[in-house]
Amino acid sequence: MFLSPPRWFAHRGGGSLAPENTLAGIRLASRLGYRAVEFDVMLSGDASPFLLHDETLERTTNGRGLVCQTSDAVLRCLDAGGGEPPPTLAEAAQLCRASHLLANVEIKPSSGFAVQTAEVVVRQAQQLWLGADLPPLLSSFSIEALEIARDLAPALPRAVLFETIPDDWLCIVQQLGAVAVHCCAEQLDENLARDIVDRNILLRCYTVNAPETAKSLFALGVSGLFTDRLDLFAPTPSSGMQSAA
Ligand code: G3P
Ligand code: MG
Numbered sequence: 001m002f003l004s005p006p007r008w009f010a011h012r013g014g015g016s017l018a019p020e021n022t023l024a025g026i027r028l029a030s031r032l033g034y035r036a037v038e039f040d041v042m043l044s045g046d047a048s049p050f051l052l053h054d055e056t057l058e059r060t061t062n063g064r065g066l067v068c069q070t071s072d073a074v075l076r077c078l079d080a081g082g083g084e085p086p087p088t089l090a091e092a093a094q095l096c097r098a099s100h101l102l103a104n105v106e107i108k109p110s111s112g113f114a115v116q117t118a119e120v121v122v123r124q125a126q127q128l129w130l131g132a133d134l135p136p137l138l139s140s141f142s143i144e145a146l147e148i149a150r151d152l153a154p155a156l157p158r159a160v161l162f163e164t165i166p167d168d169w170l171c172i173v174q175q176l177g178a179v180a181v182h183c184c185a186e187q188l189d190e191n192l193a194r195d196i197v198d199r200n201i202l203l204r205c206y207t208v209n210a211p212e213t214a215k216s217l218f219a220l221g222v223s224g225l226f227t228d229r230l231d232l233f234a235p236t237p238s239s240g241m242q243s244a245a
Pocket of ligand 2: 012038039040106
């Protein structure tokens with residue numbers, strides 16, 4: 001267990017220093033001293049959870065077409081960067097547990113697959129982190145997915161993701177039993193941020209790659225940031241840069 005929640009989350013595994021959503025990225029984050037990583041999980045055509053961000057394969061792999069129509073066998077032969085195939089949730093979980101990393105598992109359903117994706121990811125997460133000192137943090141932009149997480153695995157912490165925080169955010173947080181709000185840094189309103197923080201709800205922002213922005217957000221009471229710039233915020237003792245702790 002952490003004495004305090006990590007302030008820095010490596011975004012999509014290793015941020016911009018490694019191919020996104022890969023084991024190489026997660027390893028890099030760990031090597032650089034990060035205590036938390038965020039990655040996106042989507043179902044294959046065989047309903048298996050893989051670390052992938054887009055509904056289509058073209059941007060992050062050498063494959064083509066829709067993830068939800070691609071078999072596990074095909075996904076396992078793709079290159080997601082550095083010759084590595086898209087990892088399974090099980091592979092990522094094993095690595096995070098071995099590296100003592102907090103895993104923020106973002107449930108990222110393909111369109112129309114929110115229920116199925118949440119059911120599979122949540123059930124697997126329960127098994128994969130069984131007995132772990134550091135359970136995964138489940139998050140999603142899909143309220144439907146988080147409702148399933150709440151009902152299937154109430155003990156696993158949940159964070160609700162918003163691009164822009166809606167007026168009824170508190171009602172959503174309460175209904176989901178969420179411990180945190182994750183939102184887009186650029187869309188964050190200062191008064192709203194203070195309101196969230198004053199209610200002792202953890203507020204985290206994505207994706208922050210500039211030290212000045214990080215400083216202002218922490219000053220507002222934001223408790224954690226997702227970054228692609230693992231190099232800027234890594235805890236190198238001699239650099240005097242912001243610690244990743
Ligand atoms: O979970 C925070 C962040 O990853 C949300 O945006 O598009 O990078 O998954 P995205
Ligand atoms: Mg994400």
